[in-house]
Structure formats: C-alpha cells, structure tokens
Amino acid sequence: MARQEAFNREEVIGKAKEVFWSKGYNGTSMQDLVDAMDLNRSSIYNSFGSKMDLYRLALDQYRSESGQLFDEIEEKPKNGLEKIGLIFLYSLESIHKDSEDKGCMLINCSTEMGNQCNDLNGFLESNYQNVVKRFEELVVKGQQDGSIRSDEDPGSLANYITSTFHGFRITGLHTKDQKALKGIIQNVLKTIA
Amino acid sequence: MARQEAFNREEVIGKAKEVFWSKGYNGTSMQDLVDAMDLNRSSIYNSFGSKMDLYRLALDQYRSESGQLFDEIEEKPKNGLEKIGLIFLYSLESIHKDSEDKGCMLINCSTEMGNQCNDLNGFLESNYQNVVKRFEELVVKGQQDGSIRSDEDPGSLANYITSTFHGFRITGLHTKDQKALKGIIQNVLKTIA
DNA sequence: CCAATTTTGAAACGAACATTTCAGAAAAAT
DNA sequence: ATTTTTCTGAAATGTTCGTTTCAAAATTGG
Numbered sequence: 430m431a432r433q434e435a436f437n438r439e440e441v442i443g444k445a446k447e448v449f450w451s452k453g454y455n456g457t458s459m460q461d462l463v464d465a466m467d468l469n470r471s472s473i474y475n476s477f478g479s480k481m482d483l484y485r486l487a488l489d490q491y492r493s494e495s496g497q498l499f500d501e502i503e504e505k506p507k508n509g510l511e512k513i514g515l516i517f518l519y520s521l522e523s524i525h526k527d528s529e530d531k532g533c534m535l536i537n538c539s540t541e542m543g544n545q546c547n548d549l550n551g552f553l554e555s556n557y558q559n560v561v562k563r564f565e566e567l568v569v570k571g572q573q574d575g576s577i578r579s580d581e582d583p584g585s586l587a588n589y590i591t592s593t594f595h596g597f598r599i600t601g602l603h604t605k606d607q608k609a610l611k612g613i614i615q616n617v618l619k620t621i622a
Numbered sequence: 623m624a625r626q627e628a629f630n631r632e633e634v635i636g637k638a639k640e641v642f643w644s645k646g647y648n649g650t651s652m653q654d655l656v657d658a659m660d661l662n663r664s665s666i667y668n669s670f671g672s673k674m675d676l677y678r679l680a681l682d683q684y685r686s687e688s689g690q691l692f693d694e695i696e697e698k699p700k701n702g703l704e705k706i707g708l709i710f711l712y713s714l715e716s717i718h719k720d721s722e723d724k725g726c727m728l729i730n731c732s733t734e735m736g737n738q739c740n741d742l743n744g745f746l747e748s749n750y751q752n753v754v755k756r757f758e759e760l761v762v763k764g765q766q767d768g769s770i771r772s773d774e775d776p777g778s779l780a781n782y783i784t785s786t787f788h789g790f791r792i793t794g795l796h797t798k799d800q801k802a803l804k805g806i807i808q809n810v811l812k813t814i815a
Numbered sequence: 816c817c818a819a820t821t822t823t824g825a826a827a828c829g830a831a832c833a834t835t836t837c838a839g840a841a842a843a844a845t
Numbered sequence: 846a847t848t849t850t851t852c853t854g855a856a857a858t859g860t861t862c863g864t865t866t867c868a869a870a871a872t873t874g875g
Contacts, residue, residue, distance in 0.1 A: 435841090435842095435852075435853095451737065451738075452738060453646075453648065453733075453734050455646065455648035455649045456648045456734070456738060458831075458832065458833085459832075459833055459834080460831085460832085468853090469852085469853055469854055469855085470833095470834085470835095470853095470854085470855090471834095471835080471836085471837095471852080471853065471854075471855090472852065472853060472854090474833095474834070474835080475851085475852070475853090476852090479833080479834080480833065480834090529737055530736055530737035531737060532732075532733055532736075532737075536733060536792060537733045537734070539725075539792065539795055539796070540646075540725055540729060540730045540733045540734065540792075540795070541646050541649070541730070541733065541734055543723055543725075543795055544644065544722055544723035544724060544725075544795075545644075545645060545649060553796075554796065557796045581805075581809075585802070585805045586809075588793070588797075588802050588805060588806055589805065589806045589809040589810075591793065592786065592789040592790055592792070592793040592806045593785065593786050593789050594789065595788075595789040595792040595793065596785040596786050596787065596788040596789020596790065596792065597785055597789065599729060599732065599733075599785070599788040599789065599792065600781070600784065600785040600788065602732055602733070602736055602737075603732075603746075603747065603750045604781075609778070609781050612774075612778045612781060612782065613781055613782045613785045616774075616779075616782040616813050616814075617782075617813075619813060620809050620810075620812060620813040621809075628822075628823095628871095628872095651861075651862070651863085652862075652863055652864080653861085653862090661823090662822085662823055662824055662825085663823095663824085663825090663863095663864085663865095664822080664823065664824075664825090664864095664865080664866085664867095665822065665823060665824090667863090667864065667865080668821080668822070668823090669822090672863080672864080673863065673864090
C-alpha cells in the first residue's frame, strides 16, 4: 500500500492545543497552527479536517489529561478531604507554572465559545458534569471516612467545591501568590470538613 | 459652528457592549458592531476610534455598572455578612436573567484577552484589585459588627470571597438551578461567618 | 441664507482569514 | 522496479477582516 503519516498524532495535536489554549479559538489563526505544529497547511487539513475539528481534538486531549489527575489521586492512601485538597494543590501547581497566564483551557472555552457554538456546548456540559461527579465521589468517600461533614448531601457539597475550584483557576490568572492561594484552599477545605 | 452627534453616546456604547459581551473581542466583527449600534462604519471610527478603543469603552461601561452594585449595597441597613450575601444574590439574579449565557464580561475579557493584550491587563488588574478591596471593606465591617469571624485577616477572607465569587459566575454558565446556586452561596457565607 | 464644520453613506483599501487545489515527492506493496 | 496511494509544498481560492477615503447631506452659528 501507500505512505503513512510521518508525524506523531498526539504530539502535533498537543502543539495545536498549546496555541488554542493560549490564544483561544478565535484568536488562533491557521498560520499560527502551521507554525506551531510544524506541518504543512494541506497536511493539517488532510489529517485533521477543519480548524474547528482540530480545536475539538485539542480540547479532548486537554480534558483527557485533566481527568487523569483524578485517577492519580484515587490511588493515594489519603482520606476524602485530603484527596480534594490534593486536587486543589495540583491546580495550585498548574497556576504556579502558568507563566503565560493561559488559565484553564476548558474554562477559556466555556467563556469564549460556550454560548456561541452548540456543538461545543454538549462537550463542555458533559465535562462540567463529570468534574462535579468526580468531586462528589471524593465527598462520599470523605463522608464515609469521617473527614468531610455529613450534614449536607454529597451533590450539594460537590457543587460548592466545583464552583470554588473554577474560581480558584480564575484567581490564578490574577495572582500567583502562593500564600494567598493556599489561604483560599484552606477556607474551601474548612467549609466541607 | 457645526453639526453635532445625533446619537446618545452611552447608549450606542451600551449596544456595542452587548455584542462584545456575548461574542468576545475576537468573535465580534466590525460588521456586527455596525449592525448592533445602528451607526455607519465611518461614524463609529469617527466617534470612537478603533475596534479596540470601542471595546475598552464597553468594558469601562460594564465595570462602572458593576461597581454601582457595591455602592447600592453600602447604603442598606445590613450587617457585613448580609451585605456580602446580597452581592452574591445580585449575581444570582444576573445568572438567572442571563439566558444567552454571556457570563461576566470582565471574566470573559480576562480569559480571552488577559494574556494577549498588555494594555487590557492593567485595566483588568486594577479592576480585580478593586473587587477584592470592596469585599475587604465589607469583611472589615462584618468583623466589627460581629457577623464575620475575626480569626483571619480581612484581606485573606476577601481573597477567598473574590475567588468564590468568580467561580460562582462560571458555575452560572453551566447551571441556572436556583437551589443549587443558593446552596453554594450558603457554604461561602458559612465559611466566613 | 450663508459659511463653517461634522456626520453620514457607500465604496474601496490592502491584509489576513480559512480552505482548496494540484503537481510532485515519498514510501509502501507487489 | 513499478505501481499505487498518500503525504507534502507552494500557490491560489474567494471571503471577511479592520480601517480609510471622499463626496454629499446635514446642522449649527452668524
């Protein structure tokens, strides 16, 4: 048969992801992608379809990587409250390393495209619900091991945590002060303990 | 002398604001603005300068309107904690009325343009600090009247409140469920009480 | 009513946009 | 080595972008 792709697919999607993450969908031009992915225009269109198709692939990769975070924490020998704290500490680390102030790609997508693109809305919604679900699982665990209070149902607490979690990421755009950010985390944990 | 502007300045900036708010800066075309403002292209350029100039005017108007919210609450006969609760309830109302899912224009600006446009960054930063300051004032008041705990300094609590406040606005993009949103507010207030 | 000045409308600007085209280079299978 | 298929590179597609131009219409003050 014939020739096959010379590039690593996940790798070049990763490069596209970085550009979309930093500049947003509308702020990213095809030329930006050509430069970043180090592929020819036609190769990109051939392999990935349209700019929007590529954006969705980039989002998928980002979500997949973010989801792994919860998986990693699941295995650690910690109680529910500590595990939720770890999620926030990972986020703190992301903020610390985010010298470009790119923020969270999924939040960026929500604010830029959520109300403009119906196709993306389904993706964003399922992702949001998934985050709530993952937090809820940790809350249930915490209520079982006694590290999280049981006078409020897990879903409600998970809503609160998810909300503060998103706020935390926005806050990270404006301050990188570790002490201030850790103070926020402590208050969140205090609320659910 | 000569002819004068036939349109109301704040009014047409308001119309531009709606478009930018909904579609973002990069997602808004000059044609969108011509249509929405009901002004000719050249009139817009004559009166407001560039697209970016107009965007900044729209942002200014939005910030000014948002700031009035704090002013209104200042006059009410409530304690510090209740006043902070009122801010969140106003936000809840905004979310409820936001059928288009436009969210908060300033957060949208932060996520879309904060890391791309140095000029806007100063504006965004001063605005963010101002929100923290306004919350801090309410915290101080709450600590004086006993409605807010005094074992943590006002600045630290204000950081927590601001962070959750922004998260609340993001959450509003994903759910309009009043009970769920009120539950989040209750947890925030519980944390600082 | 006239002169001064600005707004207005429509057309035009070059640049940048996303996407397509297509001939030739490259690699796999026979 | 030849055939087959795909990838690749560069150029070109038509569209839309933000902005400018300019003559005509409009409105003010004298």
